[in-house]
Amino acid sequence: MDLKKLNDYTWEIPKSGEMRVPTVIYASSKIIEGVKRDRTLQQARNVACLPGIQKTAYVMPDAHQGYGFPIGGVAAFDLDTGIISPGGVGYDINCGVRLLKSEYMEKDIHEKRKQLLAEIFNEVPAGVGKGGITRLSRNVLLEVCTRGAEWAVDNGYGTREDLKRTEEYGRMKEADPSHLSNRAMERGIPQLGTLGAGNHFLEIQKVSQIFDEEVAGVFGIHSVDQILVMIHCGSRGLGHQVASDFIRLMEDQIGSRGLPDRELINAPVRSKLGQMYYQSMSAAVNYAFTNRQMIAHWVRNVFRKIMGSSEGMDQVYDVCHNVAKIEKHTIDGKSLDVCVHRKGATRSFGPGREEIPEVYRSVGQPIFIPGSMGTASYILVGTAEAEKMSFGSTAHGAGRLMSRHEALRRFRGEQIKRDLENKGIELQATGWKGVAEEASQAYKDVDDVVKVSHNVGIGRLVAKVVPVGVMKG
Amino acid sequence: MERYRFLDHTADAKFQAFGNTLEEAFSNAALATASLMWDWERIEKKVELQVEVQGRDLKQLLCSFLEEIVYLLDSRSFLLGVPERVRLDKKGGLFTLKALFKGDEYSEKYEIHGDVKAITYDEMEIVEGDRFMVQVVVDI
Numbered sequence: 132m133d134l135k136k137l138n139d140y141t142w143e144i145p146k147s148g149e150m151r152v153p154t155v156i157y158a159s160s161k162i163i164e165g166v167k168r169d170r171t172l173q174q175a176r177n178v179a180c181l182p183g184i185q186k187t188a189y190v191m192p193d194a195h196q197g198y199g200f201p202i203g204g205v206a207a208f209d210l211d212t213g214i215i216s217p218g219g220v221g222y223d224i225n226c227g228v229r230l231l232k233s234e235y236m237e238k239d240i241h242e243k244r245k246q247l248l249a250e251i252f253n254e255v256p257a258g259v260g261k262g263g264i265t266r267l268s269r270n271v272l273l274e275v276c277t278r279g280a281e282w283a284v285d286n287g288y289g290t291r292e293d294l295k296r297t298e299e300y301g302r303m304k305e306a307d308p309s310h311l312s313n314r315a316m317e318r319g320i321p322q323l324g325t326l327g328a329g330n331h332f333l334e335i336q337k338v339s340q341i342f343d344e345e346v347a348g349v350f351g352i353h354s355v356d357q358i359l360v361m362i363h364c365g366s367r368g369l370g371h372q373v374a375s376d377f378i379r380l381m382e383d384q385i386g387s388r389g390l391p392d393r394e395l396i397n398a399p400v401r402s403k404l405g406q407m408y409y410q411s412m413s414a415a416v417n418y419a420f421t422n423r424q425m426i427a428h429w430v431r432n433v434f435r436k437i438m439g440s441s442e443g444m445d446q447v448y449d450v451c452h453n454v455a456k457i458e459k460h461t462i463d464g465k466s467l468d469v470c471v472h473r474k475g476a477t478r479s480f481g482p483g484r485e486e487i488p489e490v491y492r493s494v495g496q497p498i499f500i501p502g503s504m505g506t507a508s509y510i511l512v513g514t515a516e517a518e519k520m521s522f523g524s525t526a527h528g529a530g531r532l533m534s535r536h537e538a539l540r541r542f543r544g545e546q547i548k549r550d551l552e553n554k555g556i557e558l559q560a561t562g563w564k565g566v567a568e569e570a571s572q573a574y575k576d577v578d579d580v581v582k583v584s585h586n587v588g589i590g591r592l593v594a595k596v597v598p599v600g601v602m603k604g
Numbered sequence: 605m606e607r608y609r610f611l612d613h614t615a616d617a618k619f620q621a622f623g624n625t626l627e628e629a630f631s632n633a634a635l636a637t638a639s640l641m642w643d644w645e646r647i648e649k650k651v652e653l654q655v656e657v658q659g660r661d662l663k664q665l666l667c668s669f670l671e672e673i674v675y676l677l678d679s680r681s682f683l684l685g686v687p688e689r690v691r692l693d694k695k696g697g698l699f700t701l702k703a704l705f706k707g708d709e710y711s712e713k714y715e716i717h718g719d720v721k722a723i724t725y726d727e728m729e730i731v732e733g734d735r736f737m738v739q740v741v742v743d744i
Binding site for chain 1: 610612613614615616617660663664667668671674675678679681715716717718719721722723724725726730741743744
């Protein structure tokens with residue numbers, strides 16, 4: 132495959148064969164070598180062949196092989212001639228990250244950090260094998276999927292202020308849960324308000340470095356050692372079922388003939404099935420926002436109980452990592468509504484975009500890029516360049532380097548816990564095996580990923596944070 | 605005979621399951637899928653559930669069959685110990701698979717060590733011959 136280096140951080144697969152547009156990959160020389168080893172580039176090339184794709188198929192610096200679309204893939208499709216694809220969003224719809232700030236410093240919680248983490252572990256259900264704390268009725272689930280985090284706030288979880296600081300204000304209005312299958316509902320009912328397992332986690336963090344004081348200040352982050360809480364989870368079984376259901380419906384009604392990969396199955400954006408998927412995906416997005424809203428509420432409760440107060444524990448923001456949305460972008464000098472797919476990518480809107488809450492509109496939206504278990508995570512800010520270079524998108528995480536099986540062969544969960552404790556990081560997990568699978572050595576270096584984002588200009592560094600306590604589902 | 609074998613896959617899990625019949629290979633694929641979440645050998649066989657799935661081709665059938673394990677975990681806290689009486693039929697272009705799932709309801713005595721998000725078609729293979737092999741990549 133023809134891969135051209137355009138500059139230190141930009142690579143291109145020029146348009147050829149059935150490609151309708153070129154593919155651009157943002158990566159360092161080190162990252163691109165990793166990317167070449169799996170099927171990421173072939174998958175990105177396949178995306179560039181899909182009907183109605185606009186401008187360029189983009190690949191973010193944390194890319195790795197996914198299903199159909201690569202993880203870290205961003206593509207925009209024309210609303211009249213283009214498609215929408217469950218494989219372009221991923222199975223974990225609105226897997227995302229919420230960040231709470233606090234006015235506590237590390238020294239304030241140091242003596243109580245074990246207790247804080249143990250209590251969080253008690254209060255926040257991992258929901259693995261058994262459901263969350265609430266048994267919902269179907270009608271309530273429908274309301275959750277329709278109203279998202281608004282439902283949670285109306286039911287005592289968090290504040291209106293949280294909604295203002297959530298992507299889409301915590302609710303995609305296009306959501307229509309009436310197309311959800313019984314199976315999706317049955318999986319969603321017991322799991323609302325649960326963290327889940329795998330790479331999902333909840334961390335008590337402290338700020339270790341501030342790169343941009345002005346922007347950090349706007350986000351409410353002002354001091355090294357300031358305590359933050361990061362929540363990383365998604366739409367659980369409900370979202371996974373929506374993806375599986377629509378892959379099947381699209382196969383049965385449209386078929387995957389002519390597609391280079393069965394997971395690239397899609398429907399025209401404006402078709403009935405395309406709209407049904409979009410509305411159902413939006414319902415799953417709302418479910419995930421509600422999940423994080425409830426978990427954030429429980430975290431505040433724990434701080435109130437253990438520390439005496441949760442004053443100042445405001446939400447910084449909540450971002451989606453797996454989603455498709457209708458957004459306005461400038462293409463060939465014209466402003467167009469397009470269907471942007473971000474699969475393992477974060478929206479990165481710069482100053483002025485009306486989708487950003489007023490408090491952040493002058494600086495750009497907050498972006499959170501979690502590292503692997505026990506390593507640093509980063510806070511970035513969206514840029515105007517990103518809108519020109521990646522449909523307003525950047526990376527979403529570290530990306531795996533080693534298979535879970537390999538990690539299990541090499542690491543022991545108990546040893547990882549001891550190593551973390553030696554570094555001053557507490558760990559609470561539902562099992563040792565999951566801890567070994569998520570060993571930080573099994574992941575790419577998130578530092579490299581954010582460096583590319585910053586240097587290429589699709590998301591600029593604001594602050595670096597490191598964990599104090601980790602809850603792994 | 606080896607029931608299943610995991611192959612290297614960076615982000616997710618990839619396995620091959622074997623059998624003297626297609627039913628046996630499907631059945632072992634179910635155990636491989638369960639092994640990503642719990643130790644199926646340790647699950648008591650207290651609960652029995654009749655499972656029936658359909659597919660327009662064998663890949664869709666396999667996908668639906670394995671999804672059933674995840675669905676039953678999420679919706680009924682059911683942990684699969686062993687699939688029995690696996691029967692595959694084809695009628696008018698539609699494949700049907702019936703099986704009896706034996707296992708137990710989740711309780712504290714069991715450890716769930718992983719999450720399966722979905723069964724994918726990625727690199728899926730179904731090889732028929734003297735010995736049957738199915739290959740599956742699971743999103744975890």
